[in-house]
Amino acid sequence: MSHFLFLNASTREPGHIGNTETLARRAAAVLPTETKQTWCKLADLELPPFVDLRHTAGTYPMPMADAKDMLDATLAATDLVFVSPVYWFSIPSPLKTYLDHWSAWLRVPGLDFKEKMAGKRLWVIATSGNRDKAQPMLDSYRLCAEFLGMEWQQPLWGKGGAPDAVLSDEAALAQASTLFRSA
Numbered sequence: 432m433s434h435f436l437f438l439n440a441s442t443r444e445p446g447h448i449g450n451t452e453t454l455a456r457r458a459a460a461v462l463p464t465e466t467k468q469t470w471c472k473l474a475d476l477e478l479p480p481f482v483d484l485r486h487t488a489g490t491y492p493m494p495m496a497d498a499k500d501m502l503d504a505t506l507a508a509t510d511l512v513f514v515s516p517v518y519w520f521s522i523p524s525p526l527k528t529y530l531d532h533w534s535a536w537l538r539v540p541g542l543d544f545k546e547k548m549a550g551k552r553l554w555v556i557a558t559s560g561n562r563d564k565a566q567p568m569l570d571s572y573r574l575c576a577e578f579l580g581m582e583w584q585q586p587l588w589g590k591g592g593a594p595d596a597v598l599s600d601e602a603a604l605a606q607a608s609t610l611f612r613s614a
């Protein structure tokens with residue numbers, strides 16, 4: 432059974448829904464009812480700062496607290512969806528920190544993180560002011576997927592700005608309604 436994990440990288444204040452989540456909720460609305468959905472606002476978590484132990488200890492202990500919850504959610508998902516605004520032409524820091532922790536999870540003895548990630552699908556739903564200038568962020572995500580042997584899916588981009596701006600992007604809304612049709 433499919434299990435979609437939506438990782439929302441927006442840093443809007445609690446209770447304020449951003450454009451990227453709005454677009455992602457449109458896309459998720461067509462998922463079959465039997466498809467499990469888990470939604471996570473990364474900025475609400477307390478992920479510890481990542482520390483590079485690759486060339487000292489060389490391995491990492493099993494993570495704890497929110498990091499362990501994210502590891503478990505990641506491994507439980509068949510499909511990861513990065514719900515990602517563009518920040519400074521790049522990846523928003525909450526999602527970047529989560530990705531940095533993948534480097535630790537790759538080195539937890541016995542976890543086999545890389546093997547377990549292979550074959551999961553990676554989707555990206557993004558908003559920003561300019562589609563062309565979102566490309567470096569989208570390329571970064573694609574390269575991450577390739578590194579772990581994940582199945583890269585064509586990203587969905589919408590024109591954001593103030594909350595609900597994306598509701599004026601009819602092309603993005605139309606694409607959202609078919610994005611997960613084959614999933």
Ligand SMILES: Cc1cc2nc3c(=O)[nH]c(=O)nc-3n(C[C@H](O)[C@H](O)[C@H](O)COP(=O)(O)O)c2cc1C
Binds near residue numbers: 441448520560561591
């Ligand atoms: C810190 C920050 C940096 C941003 N950098 C860019 C950028 O480089 N290019 C761009 O087009 N928009 C940029 N934006 C605008 C957001 O991408 C846009 O408003 C987006 O729709 C916000 O997503 P959200 O509503 O889901 O939070 C930036 C916004 C913030 C807060």
